[in-house]
Amino acid sequence: MNLNTDEIIEKLDSGEIRIHEIEKYAENANQATDIRRKYIENKSGTQLEHIGKYSIDMTLTAQKNIENQIGTIQVPVGVAGPVIINTEEDEKIETYVPMATTEGALLASVNRGCSVIRKSGGCSVSILNNQMTRAPVIKTKNVHDASKLKKWIETHFDEIKKVAESTTNHGKLIKIDPIAIVGKLVYPRFVYETGDSMGMNMVTIATQEAINFMEKENDIHVIALSGNFCVDKKPSALNMIEGRGKSLVAEVTVPKEIVEKTLKTTPEAIVEVNYAKNLVGSAISGSYGYNAHFANMVAAVFLACGQDPAHVVEGSIGITTAEDVDGDLYFSITLPDLPVATVGGGTRLETATESMNIMDVKGSGKVNKFASIVASIVLAGELSLVGALAAGHLARAHKELGR
Known part of the structure; x- marks a missing residue:
């Protein structure tokens, strides 16, 4: 249901519509951007004259690059x-x-x-x-099971590779190495080639599919898809040595x-x-x-x-x-x-x-x-x-x- 700007802002003020829901009631993402910006201007008492000046089309931007958009910034x-x-x-x-x-x-x-x-x-x-990496953290029952899981990953690499690559046409799983063990926690570092894409989304989806397979085959608990052994968006000696x-x-x-x-x-x-x-x-x-x-x-x-x-x-x-x-x-x-x-x-x-x-x-x-x-x-x-x-x-x- 399309509403005009004033109607949407009125419903935002009353709480009937949340700020992230404007796209449902606006004609398109560009109008939703303008309405959200006007609402923020009203709430903050700040005129967003320059943030509101841009030439990019918000249609795909809102789908792929940002949420709750109100405009753009300009950097020389x-x-x-x-x-x-x-x-x-x-x-x-x-x-x-x-x-x-x-x-x-x-x-x-x-x-x-x-x-x-x-x-x-x-x-x-x-x-x-x-190469691009993703490294989940997996919990086993004890240190002996952690060691067994490490060996299982090494001996079943081809099967894991097939499962991971089933999710992508471009990503290739090169290796799972290093595999770190801390107590009963196991950190396998999945390493992929990703072509012309930076590949973070690609390797995340592929690794999720791979660890689903690993959970079915082993008595383990995956605590998190990223265990900070990737290492993504942080300074790291591992990335300095292994590369990313x-x-x-x-x-x-x-x-x-x-x-x-x-x-x-x-x-x-x-x-x-x-x-x-x-x-x-x-x-x-x-x-x-x-x-x-x-x-x-x-x-x-x-x-x-x-x-x-x-x-x-x-x-x-x-x-x-x-x-x-x-x-x-x-x-x-x-x-x-x-x-x-x-x-x-x-x-x-x-x-x-x-x-x-x-x-x-x-x-x-x-x-x-x-x-x-x-x-x-x-x-x-x-x-x-x-x-x-x-x-x-x-x-x-x-x-x-x-x-």
């Missing part, structure tokens, strides 16, 4: 680059990269890093792994004269800053991020391209290395845990589609290219910041651009 989007990437397939990628942020000086810094990479003949990127999402390494060798002319410092100074700050400083603080600011670049690209921003906490872990090689600077970043997608989730949003089209990474078959571009931008931003620290320019840049 800029471009860095072009960045030049040499792939493992001997292909050359040259592209501008959209980045959304409110931090002044970030894009200027990344842009400088891209300039250094171009002048050095481009960077090289290798994709080491592609895309695991990548990007590197560039910068000639000494380019370090001096563009970064205004020396290879020796950059190596010293990286050692003292990124390696020793991170170690003494107990950090999982042995880097200067991976999260800055990952977050900015994620926001522009419709990736899950909560996965920035995973994308922020990793290691930066720097070496003086015959007077030149060798510089690399390792991203062990970068969950990215070119289909599904927020990638379907109109603004995300446009951002990804700038790089020609939207759709099937493009996820490796997209991951490589993200890695190159992290490399560029990291190189520029460590260079600025080595030259003593960080505070000046933020004073001029970030205030």
Whole structure:
């Protein structure tokens, strides 16, 4: 039954309709968004003029991306680059990269890093792994049963794999490893390939089907589908070692004269800053991020391209290395845990589609290219910041651009 705006707001005020039920009475999701926003304006006494201005269609957005929507936010989007990437397939990628942020000086810094990479003949990127994980927690009767369950999973992997993969056309169960035991609790880590999708929903559904099968075959109790051994959206030594999402390494060798002319410092100074700050400083603080600011670049690209921003906490872990090689600077970043997608989730949003089209990474078959571009931008931003620290320019840049 369709009602007009005033009728719906009246019923919201009286409690006859709950705020999450507006779609049942509005003509469509776009009208429901407007009504909900007007109701919140009335309740809060706040005019939502800018939140209410947007161009995306809320129809699919309300079905797939958000609930109780009232509009959108706007984050400034800029471009860095072009960045030049040499792939493992001997292909050359040259592209501008959209980045959304409110931090002044970030894009200027990344842009400088891209300039250094171009002048050095481009960077090289290798994709080491592609996997998404889900790890339930299972309760057994005692430690002997826990050990037996671990062995049962190992010997019945093919059956579990068949059951899990029956739920998806694209996901492939690679392994169930590691399998951790704590007392009588068992944590099997299901590891999948997920194609161009980031795959969290895919592996969740597949793992649920697999543990249903395991419960039928064993005297166990599944406490939770996720036992935090996945590890999803949290910094983790396990993800640092085993990898999650895309695991990548990007590197560039910068000639000494380019370090001096563009970064205004020396290879020796950059190596010293990286050692003292990124390696020793991170170690003494107990950090999982042995880097200067991976999260800055990952977050900015994620926001522009419709990736899950909560996965920035995973994308922020990793290691930066720097070496003086015959007077030149060798510089690399390792991203062990970068969950990215070119289909599904927020990638379907109109603004995300446009951002990804700038790089020609939207759709099937493009996820490796997209991951490589993200890695190159992290490399560029990291190189520029460590260079600025080595030259003593960080505070000046933020004073001029970030205030």
